[in-house]
Amino acid sequence: MSSRPLLFSLTMGLAVLGWEPAVQAQSAAETQRRLDAAIAAAPLAEPTPEGKALRDFYRGRQGQAAWTGAAAETLLRDTRALAAAQGLDPATYALPNAGNDLDGDVLVSAALLRFGRDLSIGAVLPARNVGGFGAETRGDFDGVRFLRALAEGKPLAEQTETATPHYVGYARLREGLEKARAIAAAGGWPTLPAGDKLAPGETDERVPVLRRRLIASGDLAADLAEGATYDGPLVEGVKRFQLRHGLDPDGVVGGRTLAHLNVPAESRARQIAVNLERWRWMPRSFGRHHIAVNIAAQQMEVVEDGNVAMTMRVVVGDIKHPTPSMNTTMSSVVLNPAWRVPTSIANKEILPKLRKDPNYLATSNLQIVDYPEGSPVSAGDGVDWNAIGKKFPYRLRQPPGPDNALGQLKFNLTDSDDIYMHDTNNRKVFGRSYRALSHGCVRLERPVELGELLLGARWQGRLADNIAANKSTRTLMLERTVPVYMMYWTAWADENGILHFRDDLYGHDRRLTTALDRARAPATRPLSGRTAGTS
Incomplete structure (x- = not known):
């Protein structure tokens, strides 16, 4: 007769009968419930x-x-x-x-x-x-x-x-964040008092403050801290600062330059952090061939085989008509394009001008192309524009020519909400530092050069002459479909690690800062019945 305890024998018996798996299943279910x-x-x-x-x-x-x-x-x-x-x-x-x-x-x-x-x-x-x-x-x-x-x-x-x-770009900007935070931790930089603009050659009690400010941000050598005269080396330091902030490098401290000088180091660090967040949204690779537009900087780069092959200034949308950030492609270019006027422009801009000047269509080389059959309004003759409501009732077209708003070239983008890149008949705007002036499309400083690069070797040095010789509207396919990235960078570091900043044109930085603050809240909320703290 076995000497094993009765409890042990009973347990073994239950296991044989299949109770042990049931207990284990119950335990697993309880663990899963918890x-x-x-x-x-x-x-x-x-x-x-x-x-x-x-x-x-x-x-x-x-x-x-x-x-x-x-x-x-x-x-x-x-x-x-x-x-x-x-x-x-x-x-x-x-x-x-x-x-x-x-x-x-x-x-x-x-x-x-x-x-x-x-x-x-x-x-x-x-x-x-x-x-x-x-x-x-x-x-x-x-x-x-x-x-x-x-x-x-x-x-x-x-x-x-x-x-x-x-x-x-992410690695450089992350290093820039470390620099900006170090400056902020050391007390930041001094605030330049308001007053009349500071110009080269002047002597002013604010000049020593300006020197310390520029030394703190690395725009002026540390051994140039002394002196109340706005001398040559200080002028060059101001120009370096202005270039880094997208300002006209005139060496004069006017209102805009003063405002940028007085942005605290802590604010610049937060601006960098916001732009690091945008880097995390990017695809894992841009590809060895692509076009990158920095909307905030109003600048474009063309990358060929991993190297920057071309850079140029661009005009982007104004505050009321922001150019959207997008990831799209370009596959064709239109020579001598016609401009079909968007309905919003016809309603908000052209109709008010017609009410003041009934001849505005003729003087602007605009044609009515969509109107009831037999209607005598093909040129707008005899129309009482003041009797028309808020909506322009016709479609407008501007034919190719020297006055065409799209210039000589239009680069088509895929699924881009009617946003595209194009030439312009107003070349003077590219000399300005502030170029947020369009209705959303991107105007190009050197569109013919871009067209020759993208169309391939057989078009090198020939495109401008071809456009001039043949006034017809033609669409040409590019050698390859090119990815296009329109991005919003208000802070970046160049290949030398120098930080650059731009104005928050559309308020995206401000809204993103708010969104990041909201996103942080759930993870710091204590659970019910527990004490908040840190591990």
């Missing part, structure tokens, strides 16, 4: 994708916790340090004090997941009203892979580097 509840309670920025990633991560671990107390604290502390260096707000990844139970483990995972996602594809959606290509263009982030790598003990710095955008 896990689902913890994920549902976690302050996720995007509950649907982030919740799925967390469930998949813990499912792969059979519901087991991933992080221990001390290791989790170190990991989160390092995460916040790395976030700050990348221009992300470290407070986003500070957690409620939830202890070391499963709820706390999920919170740690949620914070790490949020950091990886924010770094890889941005903390907010790339909507057009904040300078993105559109919310639907946001990339993908494999959160499960990111969490698994960290749980397996792979270094956080290594995973951070993997998630970071691999653009030299």
